[in-house]
Amino acid sequence: MNPIRIEDPQDERVAAYVDIRERDLVGRQGRFVAEGKVVLEALAATGRFGIESVLVLENRLAGLQPILERLPPHVPVYVAGRDVLDRIAGFHMHRGILAIGKRGELPAAADLLGTLSANALVAVLVGISNHDNVGSIFRNAAAFGAGAVLLDRTSCDPLYRKAIRVSVGAVFKVPFAIFDDAAALADTLDAGGFTQLALSPRGELDIRDAVCEGPLALYLGTEGEGLPEAILSRIRTARIAMEPGFDSLNVAAASAIALHRFARIAPEKPRLP
Amino acid sequence: MNPIRIEDPQDERVAAYVDIRERDLVGRQGRFVAEGKVVLEALAATGRFGIESVLVLENRLAGLQPILERLPPHVPVYVAGRDVLDRIAGFHMHRGILAIGKRGELPAAADLLGTLSANALVAVLVGISNHDNVGSIFRNAAAFGAGAVLLDRTSCDPLYRKAIRVSVGAVFKVPFAIFDDAAALADTLDAGGFTQLALSPRGELDIRDAVCEGPLALYLGTEGEGLPEAILSRIRTARIAMEPGFDSLNVAAASAIALHRFARIAPEKPRLP
Numbered sequence: 259m260n261p262i263r264i265e266d267p268q269d270e271r272v273a274a275y276v277d278i279r280e281r282d283l284v285g286r287q288g289r290f291v292a293e294g295k296v297v298l299e300a301l302a303a304t305g306r307f308g309i310e311s312v313l314v315l316e317n318r319l320a321g322l323q324p325i326l327e328r329l330p331p332h333v334p335v336y337v338a339g340r341d342v343l344d345r346i347a348g349f350h351m352h353r354g355i356l357a358i359g360k361r362g363e364l365p366a367a368a369d370l371l372g373t374l375s376a377n378a379l380v381a382v383l384v385g386i387s388n389h390d391n392v393g394s395i396f397r398n399a400a401a402f403g404a405g406a407v408l409l410d411r412t413s414c415d416p417l418y419r420k421a422i423r424v425s426v427g428a429v430f431k432v433p434f435a436i437f438d439d440a441a442a443l444a445d446t447l448d449a450g451g452f453t454q455l456a457l458s459p460r461g462e463l464d465i466r467d468a469v470c471e472g473p474l475a476l477y478l479g480t481e482g483e484g485l486p487e488a489i490l491s492r493i494r495t496a497r498i499a500m501e502p503g504f505d506s507l508n509v510a511a512a513s514a515i516a517l518h519r520f521a522r523i524a525p526e527k528p529r530l531p
Numbered sequence: 532m533n534p535i536r537i538e539d540p541q542d543e544r545v546a547a548y549v550d551i552r553e554r555d556l557v558g559r560q561g562r563f564v565a566e567g568k569v570v571l572e573a574l575a576a577t578g579r580f581g582i583e584s585v586l587v588l589e590n591r592l593a594g595l596q597p598i599l600e601r602l603p604p605h606v607p608v609y610v611a612g613r614d615v616l617d618r619i620a621g622f623h624m625h626r627g628i629l630a631i632g633k634r635g636e637l638p639a640a641a642d643l644l645g646t647l648s649a650n651a652l653v654a655v656l657v658g659i660s661n662h663d664n665v666g667s668i669f670r671n672a673a674a675f676g677a678g679a680v681l682l683d684r685t686s687c688d689p690l691y692r693k694a695i696r697v698s699v700g701a702v703f704k705v706p707f708a709i710f711d712d713a714a715a716l717a718d719t720l721d722a723g724g725f726t727q728l729a730l731s732p733r734g735e736l737d738i739r740d741a742v743c744e745g746p747l748a749l750y751l752g753t754e755g756e757g758l759p760e761a762i763l764s765r766i767r768t769a770r771i772a773m774e775p776g777f778d779s780l781n782v783a784a785a786s787a788i789a790l791h792r793f794a795r796i797a798p799e800k801p802r803l804p
Contacts, residue, residue, distance in 0.1 A: 398784055400777040426779055501796045504673040506699055511671055511787035514780070518788045523774045 259326050261319060261337040267345035272336055274358045275313050277348040278419070290417040292357045292427075299325050300427025301359060307430060308360035309333050315343050315354025322355065361417060367408050367435040368446045378405035378473045379522045380452070384440065384489065385480040386413040386509060393424025394510035395478065400428035402521035407434040408443065408475075440489055447475045454493040456485050457516055459505055461497030465519055468496050474520055481509050532599050534592060534610040540618035545609055547631045548586050550621040551692070563690040565630045565700075572598050573700025574632060580703060581633035582606050588616050588627025595628065634690060640681050640708040641719045651678035651746045652795045653725070657713065657762065658753040659686040659782060666697025667783035668751065673701035675794035680707040681716065681748075713762055720748045727766040729758050730789055732778055734770030738792055741769050747793055754782050 264272055278291055289310065292301050295318075301307060302325055309329060313336045314322060326335055344350050365373075374380070381399050386392050392414050399407050407416070414421065416429040437443045447454055453470050456477040477493070479485030498507060498515055537545055551564055562583065565574050568591075574582060575598055582602060586609045587595060599608055617623050638646075647653070654672050659665050665687050672680050680689070687694065689702040710716045720727055726743050729750040750766070752758030771780060771788055 394781065394784065397779065397781060401773045401780050403774045428777065431777060498791065499794065499796060500674045501676045501794075504701065504704060506670065507674050507787070508667065508670060511667065511784065514784035514787045515791045518771065521772065521774075523772060 259323075259329070259331075259335055261314075261335045264313070264336045264338045264342060264346075267342050271311075271334070272313055272338075272346050274310065275346050275356055278351075278356075279347075279349060288361050290359045290361060290422065291419045292359055292422055292430075293351075293355060293419065294353045294423060295322065295325070295355055297422055297427045297430075298322070298355055298357050300430045301357060302328055304427075304430045306433070307362060310358040310360055311336060312358075313338065313343070313346070313356045315340060315351070318354045359417070365433070365435050367437040367443055370406050370408070370433055370435045371446060371450055371452075373433075374405040374473065376473065377522055379403060379517070379520055380405060380447075380473070380475045381407045381513065381517065382443070382475050382477045383407065383409045383413045384477060384485055385410065385483070386478065387480070389414050389418050389421040390424050391508070391510045392416055392418075393421040393429070395513045396421070396425040396428040396432055396434075398510070398514045398517045399432045400425075402517040403523040404432055404517060405522070407432055409434060409436050410440060411436060411438060440486070441492075444489070444492060456489055456493050456495045457498070457512055458484055458490055458495045459497055459500075461495035463494065463496040465496045465498050465516060468519070470520055476516055476520065478509055478513055478516075532596075532602070532604075532608055534587075534608045537586070537609045537611045537615060537619075540615050544584070544607070545586055545611075545619050547583065548619050548629055551624075551629075552622060561634050563632045563634060563695065564692045565632055565695055565703075566624075566628060566692065567626045567696060568595065568598070568628055570695055570700040570703075571595070571628055571630050573703045574630060575601055577700075577703045579706070580635060583631040583633055584609060586611065586616070586619070586629045586631075588613060588624070591627045632690070638706070638708050640710040640716055643679050643681075643706055643708045644719060644723055644725075646706075647678040647746065648795075649746065650795055652676060652790070652793055653678060653720075653746070653748045654680045654786065654790065655716070655748050655750045656680065656682045656686045657750060657758055658683065658756070659751065660753070662687050662691050662694040663697050664781070664783045665689055665691075666694040666702070668786045669694070669698040669701040669705055669707075671783070671787045671790045672705045673698075675790040676796040677705055677790060678795070680705055682707060682709050683713060684709060684711060713759070714765075717762070717765060729762055729766050729768045730771070730785055731757055731763055731768045732770055732773075734768035736767065736769040738769045738771050738789060741792070743793060749789055749793065751782055751786055751789075 311334045316337050316339055381404050422429050452473045452475045454475045584607045589610050589612055654677050695702055725746045725748045727748045
């Protein structure tokens with residue numbers, strides 16, 4: 259690894275990093291921005307997305323050495339001083355670690371489902387338009403061994419900068435796909451032998467009593483309106499019992515409870531006394 | 532209710548609302564700021580904190596009528612146009628609903644514990660310094676029927692504006708107290724017959740196997756360092772099993788899982804078919 263020093267904020271080689279916040283809003287033509295050490299580590303470790311380049315603050319370089327050495331050798335590592343970095347990014351980048359990733363082609367939902375294990379847990383997100391919630395749900399999905407996350411077109415982009423950050427890199431670990439038509443997806447899941455369960459405050463089953471063997475698709479909807487009636491009337495529904503008068507749970511919190519309930523994680527090794 | 536029209540952003544009657552964001556940082560001498568309809572509703576409904584005044588955008592007044600009519604008659608309701616309101620607050624207040632609450636005296640932790648039911652669930656927060664996390668934990672505590680939240684001095688203020696907002700008003704519903712000394716608190720909880728359980732990634736019990744009858748105090752620590760060794764070595768510990776290689780859960784997500792596991796909520800009424 260030969261870090262390349264950037265002295266000029268307008269250097270063409272770091273053009274993809276210019277005005278990061280503004281660009282969040284207009285998209286990036288097939289790229290995304292990853293920030294922070296944990297996120298960069300996940301991006302590099304999972305290898306599911308290409309890395310175009312890395313830009314780090316000079317005083318962070320030594321601490322990142324173990325991660326940077328594992329990057330493919332063709333990935334340029336740019337290094338800048340505090341002032342140059344802030345002028346490139348357009349705001350004070352206190353983490354001082356950025357990377358540009360390549361989106362590539364996402365798999366079709368049906369193809370992704372075809373790659374999963376016989377006992378897979380899948381989260382299906384409908385209308386989750388808040389980046390924090392999408393990031394948090396991916397983090398929970400990774401922690402509890404979900405094999406995939408499927409998002410409808412109204413859910414927000416998991417590769418949006420803030421969703422990546424909140425997920426602590428889980429969006430690079432848990433494969434995801436976008437689907438157009440919930441009814442067609444439900445058919446595909448049916449055909450694949452998936453049990454389908456929709457979380458809803460008015461669900462028929464208490465989630466503590468829900469039993470599931472084999473592959474499971476867990477549907478999560480928006481906090482305000484919940485899942486569309488077309489989904490709720492087609493598949494089984496489960497509720498998280500709450501205090502009467504305060505039956506309000508953030509969708510990320512609901513995902514933590516439900517994904518933990520159906521976690522698919524490797525058995526733990528025996529513990530030494 | 533006779534709304535009082537404010538035309539001058541420097542009107543002394545709305546001095547407590549001036550430069551809201553700046554004042555978040557320096558404190559407010561016994562007051563707090565509540566914002567948004569759901570939060571104002573919780574503040575008014577629970578009655579645990581006094582309300583000094585309310586300031587609303589003129590076009591929100593009609594929609595708030597049912598809430599405002601339930602306020603004590605001495606609470607002034609100020610009304611302002613968009614421009615005046617934004618100039619008072621110092622930024623664009625798109626919700627247009629603000630109230631100044633009075634902190635009053637918090638109970639001592641031991642006194643608060645003395646008021647709880649024989650089967651109470653209590654969350655004990657140690658070092659939770661992120662306002663989103665504190666707000667989210669209160670929201671989960673309210674949803675799952677916790678009787679109290681106890682916070683150490685390094686945890687952040689539940690009456691900070693953002694914590695209130697994230698809690699969707701749960702900080703007004705679930706009584707809380709601040710404690711100085713974790714060892715003394717553990718003694719008090721012991722004496723009160725509480726089972727004490729600390730959440731830790733290296734906990735001895737899988738939380739799914741933990742059984743608890745009677746009152747329970749559930750300790751939650753920071754994400755990075757976790758709970759102090761002095762606590763972990765004194766009380767039982769429980770873990771939330773996670774995927775090897777991604778054993779990273781946000782503390783608010785962990786609180787959702789643990790509080791749901793031990794939820795103390797009124798039995799549900801039989802459901803009509």
